[in-house]
Amino acid sequence: MHLAPAALAQRQGDLFCLSDLHLGPQRPELTERFLRFCQEIPAGVSDLCILGDLFDFWVHRAQAQEEPQNCVLRALQAVRAEGIRVWLMPGNRDFALAPSVLAEFGIAALPDPTLLPGGIVLTHGDLLCTQDHRYLRFRRIIRNPLLLRLLRTLPYSVLLGIGRRLRRSSQKELQKKTFTMMQATDNGIAMAIRGEGVFASSSAPYRILVHGHTHQAIDEDLPALNAHRFVLSDWQTTGATLLRCSATGECALWHYPPR
Template structure:
């Protein structure tokens, strides 16, 4: 069994999500061969050297899970793209490239965070190219912590205000980009997060049926996609269970 989750946006201000996640690790993930976290695991991450006691609680829980035999894979999101190798070593997880091909008995599956598919949001895509540039990443990691905290708050506030102002189709994936990406990687199944719109979409690529699964975000409820011998099933659950 494999589990996939995304967009938990873990932060100290949401203890309900944290409690639900720790419970999820202890009751479901502990029985899985692998757990894939497809981005925006944390609400904000300003560098491995700035890990807080709260974030260390999460890394400890992941390490404990990994020691039971469950493999943990973590992909960067648009909120936590500064997570580095030091955190992963501490948490017992492996960083995934975005995108990544997951080989299953039923065929290859493409895993993505999903923000790179939102090409109609031209302002965001410009900012993404700047922030993900290796030189920018180096500079960000070497800024004083106080500066990084201020910059993170600024980007976070701007992102929230701009998202509220943009049309729904602008902040969703671009259909043509989805088809192009799936065709490029030779897959008929794509799994991603980012848009906070959990659903299973059927589409056609070169005359063949294809599937795009959008993982749900953890806010009013939690979401997890389970892959096993019975297929793929995404389900929601209460954060208070």
């Protein structure tokens, strides 16, 4: 478990968490919705955490100069210029987005998982899908730091081909998976809250688990674990469900645009 950077742990304002935007050239209307959100962040928010899958597809830093990726990154840079710190956690779609690329736009990389003060765990959510053994095995391999460094030395055209093949393979795999395999399991949720495996730390067990990945917004008490779980929705043109946490640790789901 990674402890939150001091700047995030000691924030003075509210924290917004969002996830699973899957932005790309195929859905320009979704990009427009997110750009509008960046201009309408309410007063009192000091930090914006994107818990994975900002982009639908990422293989190379050259994408930072392409559209709509460049427009999105510049919008987040403008958010940072307004005094709101921006943090990005890798997701299963954009895990290859290097911290050095983010830094060029004033965005700070956030490890998965991250522990905030008050026992609040932030994670993308794919680690909780413990029934999907094949994906979790692939995740361990592809995120090996040595392999990632090697892949980043390859030409953009080569990586683009590899990425497209992986996306086609992933789409075929999704058709074979059961609903249960694609969801956070009871075992995965308990593992995270109890602080087991990659979630281990001296601060366990934790009070609140926050994640995305499974796309359906959830706000639920977990009495057997003496904890609470918030799940962020994916983004649609109609908006999305985010999480807003005060500096004192009170959290609640928040819909954009406000209802």
